[in-house]
Amino acid sequence: MNTAIARLRSAVATAAVALVLCAPAAAADMNKTLRVAFLSAETGFDPQAISDLYSVYVTRVIFDPLYRYDYLARPFRIVPNTAAAMPEISADGRTWTIRVRPGIHFADDPAFKGRKRELTAADYVYSWKRLLDPRVRAPNIENMTDRFVGDEALLAAAKAAGKLDYDMPFEGVRALDRHTIQLKLKHPDYDLLDDLAGSVMAAVAREVVETYGDAGNRVMANPVGTGPYRLKEWRRGQKIILEASPSFREEYFPQSSDPADKAILAVMKGKRVPAIGRVEISIIEEANPRLLAFQQREIDIANPAPPDLIGNVLEPGNKLKPELAAQGITLVRGIQPTITFEYFNMDDPVVGGYSKEKVALRRAISMAYNTDEEVRVVRQGQALPATQMIAPNLIGHDPTFDGHAKFDLPAAKALLDRFGYVDKDGDGWRDLPDGKPFTLQIASSISAFDRQLDELWKKSLTALGIRIDFVKQKFPDLLKQARAGQLQMWGLANTAGSPPGFGVMGLLYGPNAGLSNLARFNLPEFNQLYEKGRRLPDGPERNRVIRQMSELVSVYAPWKLQAYRIENVLVQPWLVGYKHSPFNPNAWRYWDIDLARRAAAR
Numbered sequence: 001m002n003t004a005i006a007r008l009r010s011a012v013a014t015a016a017v018a019l020v021l022c023a024p025a026a027a028a029d030m031n032k033t034l035r036v037a038f039l040s041a042e043t044g045f046d047p048q049a050i051s052d053l054y055s056v057y058v059t060r061v062i063f064d065p066l067y068r069y070d071y072l073a074r075p076f077r078i079v080p081n082t083a084a085a086m087p088e089i090s091a092d093g094r095t096w097t098i099r100v101r102p103g104i105h106f107a108d109d110p111a112f113k114g115r116k117r118e119l120t121a122a123d124y125v126y127s128w129k130r131l132l133d134p135r136v137r138a139p140n141i142e143n144m145t146d147r148f149v150g151d152e153a154l155l156a157a158a159k160a161a162g163k164l165d166y167d168m169p170f171e172g173v174r175a176l177d178r179h180t181i182q183l184k185l186k187h188p189d190y191d192l193l194d195d196l197a198g199s200v201m202a203a204v205a206r207e208v209v210e211t212y213g214d215a216g217n218r219v220m221a222n223p224v225g226t227g228p229y230r231l232k233e234w235r236r237g238q239k240i241i242l243e244a245s246p247s248f249r250e251e252y253f254p255q256s257s258d259p260a261d262k263a264i265l266a267v268m269k270g271k272r273v274p275a276i277g278r279v280e281i282s283i284i285e286e287a288n289p290r291l292l293a294f295q296q297r298e299i300d301i302a303n304p305a306p307p308d309l310i311g312n313v314l315e316p317g318n319k320l321k322p323e324l325a326a327q328g329i330t331l332v333r334g335i336q337p338t339i340t341f342e343y344f345n346m347d348d349p350v351v352g353g354y355s356k357e358k359v360a361l362r363r364a365i366s367m368a369y370n371t372d373e374e375v376r377v378v379r380q381g382q383a384l385p386a387t388q389m390i391a392p393n394l395i396g397h398d399p400t401f402d403g404h405a406k407f408d409l410p411a412a413k414a415l416l417d418r419f420g421y422v423d424k425d426g427d428g429w430r431d432l433p434d435g436k437p438f439t440l441q442i443a444s445s446i447s448a449f450d451r452q453l454d455e456l457w458k459k460s461l462t463a464l465g466i467r468i469d470f471v472k473q474k475f476p477d478l479l480k481q482a483r484a485g486q487l488q489m490w491g492l493a494n495t496a497g498s499p500p501g502f503g504v505m506g507l508l509y510g511p512n513a514g515l516s517n518l519a520r521f522n523l524p525e526f527n528q529l530y531e532k533g534r535r536l537p538d539g540p541e542r543n544r545v546i547r548q549m550s551e552l553v554s555v556y557a558p559w560k561l562q563a564y565r566i567e568n569v570l571v572q573p574w575l576v577g578y579k580h581s582p583f584n585p586n587a588w589r590y591w592d593i594d595l596a597r598r599a600a601a602r
Contacts, residue, residue, distance in 0.1 A: 039284065043476045046059075046204070047059045060584070061229040062224075063202035106224055112207060127201070151172055229588070253270070264577060328601075339564060341491070365440075401550055443470075529545050
């Protein structure tokens with residue numbers, strides 16, 4: 001038997017259920033309100049239709065995947081969520097049987113016409129099929145492609161019809177009965193369990209989509225799930241209010257034998273989750289008012305503290321300022337599983353393409369941008385220059401590889417001169433090789449932090465002799481343009497939701513163009529390596545594939561790799577139950593508020 005499959009089967013056989021069986025405890029206290037702030041606006045709350053981080057934070061507590069990462073366990077491990085147990089996997093690794101726990105119900109909603117609606121195996125099958133519906137334009141469609149028996153035929157029929165026939169048989173993904181799912185795989189899949197723990201694979205109800213779905217079959221404003229919270233109020237780009245779902249199942253704070261969790265368990269052991277009745281999320285894009293809100297005790301956690309204002313909260317040596325420590329505020333610090341980057345639209349007639357002169361232009365632009373200055377000045381030392389797509393704390397990161405385009409303005413100028421990007425009309429700005437003038441357009445959000453990055457880009461490209469304009473809009477609007485291929489360049493960040501890092505490589509996989517692959521990079525050699533890597537377990541062979549892919553990214557430069565962010569999380573003393581997780585920084589279901597301590601602080 002393949003040893004990797006054997007290890008996976010062993011892990012499945014020995015994994016423990018996350019629920020804690022204990023005496024009844026009180027449900028969520030509606031007098032308790034958790035107040036948090038997002039630094040960017042959300043796009044909506046349909047788990048199959050979104051990919052932006054802040055929308056995902058919300059959908060994680062409204063909807064339920066079959067599995068989740070244990071909140072307390074380190075190293076991280078996957079445990080059942082709505083599944084009754086870990087998957088039963090055949091000896092060849094290609095047939096998975098998963099049982100859905102009976103008695104779990106969706107939040108009450110008019111779409112169910114007054115009846116209590118139980119979560120079933122068919123709900124997961126329906127939800128996963130939505131990823132293949134061309135109307136949904138799911139950014140994470142790769143979760144369902146080149147994986148399950150029959151996925152190609154189902155997708156081809158959907159593309160031909162312009163929509164998916166949800167009743168069309170799908171051999172690879174079936175509900176055998178009310179509570180049993182059977183998955184038939186084309187090949188052993190070492191990332192599937194991790195994907196089944198992600199919010200994109202959470203269950204939605206068909207009745208809800210059919211009641212509230214828009215022209216794209218998306219339900220962005222009417223999320224109805226089986227999770228601990230439901231949407232109470234939404235003012236787009238301003239405020240999101242969640243309240244504990246009265247129909248949420250009886251669940252308790254997880255157990256742990258780790259001595260490091262002793263203090264958390266002293267206050268949380270045996271508590272029913274969620275403990276907090278309301279979550280109020282404010283969208284505060286500017287760093288100054290966001291940090292001020294924390295300092296004035298109007299929000300309960302700064303997650304993270306703004307990097308451009310880090311001198312307001314940290315002493316030299318990255319220690320919490322004494323006046324904050326005296327208030328009982330705690331600091332948690334670490335490298336995020338995140339890469340920031342500037343992508344080039346590979347379909348753009350100016351910066352796109354694979355010819356030598358287009359590659360030279362992108363590489364020269366990358367070399368002219370001073371990432372070290374960004375880290376030192378804009379990010380106040382709270383980052384590291386990115387060397388590859390996979391961040392340092394993720395499986396698959398290669399500490400020996402450095403694909404970072406080093407700042408070298410003379411070399412960048414020489415490269416453009418060599419390929420004919422010179423000033424041909426004497427106006428002081430470089431022109432295209434055919435003599436036409438050109439101006440780069442970089443998309444950018446509206447915050448003060450983004451304006452600092454804009455200034456650095458303008459300084460860098462002006463020194464290179466290239467004109468630059470900025471497209472300034474809010475994040476959701478820019479994302480719509482990016483998916484339509486209307487942006488020439490845009491700076492983004494990608495944050496991993498779990499330890500395996502290979503998935504980030506899908507952001508440059510050709511078939512994902514216009515979805516997760518906003519750069520629209522489509523290099524056959526890279527695509528073939530990605531497809532090969534998907535069939536491999538984490539380990540030396542997959543690492544060699546990742547290295548080859550990283551080398552291609554360095555050569556063709558569809559991204560300008562920028563930084564790995566260091567986060568500094570500030571926690572108010574009355575917020576209890578908090579344990580830092582880089583993969584789920586907003587695990588609201590496990591937190592509690594000490595109302596007496598909060599009142600005393602005010």
